[in-house]
Amino acid sequence: MTGGRAVVTGIGVVAPSGVGADAHWRTVLAGCRRTGPITLFDAAGYPTRLGGEVADFDPARYADNRALVQTDRWTHLGFAATALALADAGLPERAPDPYGWAVTLASASGGNLFGQRELQRLWSSPSRTVGAYQSIAWFYAASVGQLSIRHQAKGPCGVLVAESAGGLDSLAHAVRAVRRGASVVLAGATECPLSPYALACQLRSGLLSEVADPEHAYRPFDATASGYLPAEGGAVFVVEELDHARARGARSYGEVTGWGATHDAAHTTSDSAGDPHQYARAMRLALGRAGVEPDEVDVVVPDALGVPRYDRAEASALRAVFGARTPPVSTHKELTGRAHQGGSALDVATALLAFAHDTLPASAGPDVVAEGCELDFLRAPRRPRTRVALVCARGFDGFNSALVLRGAPPAGEEG
Template identity: 50%
Template structure:
């Protein structure tokens, strides 16, 4: 069961602020301010403004770590507080960490590369060797909270948040009592943005927009942040769970030259089978929503293939934050759990006219009240990774009206 949620997002710090922003349609996307983006094709992103690392991270750790780890530590502290978990009374080797990472410590690495060029190798920080490393957040969370059980990191880009949560479930089934899991990202330095441009998937220009499933879709905008969750085995008294991790499926897209279909539908069907559910049991799908027309068509076809045309409400609240890479699916899972608790589907904003080529019921305009028992979250990582996760209401089959 998921008992704690910590959100660090462009449109809200903390689960309550983030949820209010979603329901109000408040966007965290704007012109990049952390550096001058004028010379780059992409100038807009989901940027977290007003985040002071010193409010969340000890000073000595700040200088040793990158911004993405600061986000992870902040989200972890929020999630543990939300769960009401007193770790001092739990066996430390029964406590674990597994996070997702896409590209590691970009901003820290950028700074040290500049020092290398300008001042020579002796001026490069010794912490560069660990701050960039994709397992840095897992390690720092483990050290700070004395979580000495099985720890790991998943690197499957946007799919990583789901894969990490599934790994946390496996740890629980293997005997762990509590696992901190999720993912964060901080990809808004010049170096990081340059590496993203190589994919050709980003929405460019001064007016860059993120409009998945829309007629005007032309790519996505990146964002920073993510979410951390506390997953438990259910034996600790006093916990008020948001829901349970009910089903998981993963697949990999074959090379186009093989002529074989993409694997997304298989991942969704596997997750449903793992949860013991029929398609009609699912009340909402949180889409990967890449915003790239061809990728959107593949996703909407997979959703319609499983649930039938317009057969289930579909939403993509990430239009308010941008795609957060390793943090994106973790944030979508947190959002799905909040939707189950509050019995409302947050809407998708900013898509303009929905392309009728997509046979899905995209929730737009305003949040949609619903009786939700189960939600499906879909994610795809660059390079062919597919993941799907079913979360179920902690209230069983009788959610409140």
């Protein structure tokens, strides 16, 4: 045995950047912006009317009608991302060893669109009732439960709740599950925060961009940064025990080698910016557990909130870890919007695909670096040097997470 080493053998992406890992990679490489007017509901009366939606998404391709009527769009996206990840990994839809398979996803706000519809019916119709599935479709653990049933994954299942940081925490938890005996773990996250209620909640934070032009609305680390745009989607991964993957001849995208999580012990307020000390500590924990020195990191994929004070705090944390000469930094959130825990999972997909394609993609921005955000933004694609990525994420109310990924060699160069 290999001591429970965990490798990623399947990637499923369902995001504004496209459905499928290949579509997402093409969007990232081309730097195509996929944010635009919100269409899932009429957002005309809201100060933020832009977001990132999964275009032309047909949930019926990935689940039967019975499952779809019982669940929210957020779970529909999870059905699709998981089906794509299992197919990519060459695994069946149903676990041949149910107690060897587990599900550990991240969640935050639950089934927003489903809940919105049912609560509107409760208060607007004479019957004053909600549908029978309201309690399970809205519940923040609904996707984990539905996927466990659908794929017969009866091993240790759970949900991580740490807002955007949860997408990374889910992968760390998957590694722990592998080390404790699971052979296959479905990890990652999707999100759909695009409903009247969900948008109103986000607007209350004061962190959303109200710029009407999609080209300029979400600009992390840029001198024109004005907040983030909400988005749906994310990524799901097949995390597999290394010997199990080798025994069936599976291709590996890379290995999760280190992670760190800390907390600021403070709520997010209208003037907070997160604690760069605790954020930096999460990065150091991840690097230390991976046995990676700072100068070995090939690329950093940051949280990139797009709120000036948060961007400055993130740049400060990176400089605290790496010194004045940070590794190349590459972010693509401005292309898709911020999908909360789904967005950090999508960042992991981007990093692993970069190693699979032997290309670190250029950062989508900034055009003009904001004062205090002076980092080494990757301005043109280049080949990886060490095949080590540090992916970072912060969740509202003080969550900080960092994940170290070591990419597998390109096809034909396995040692």
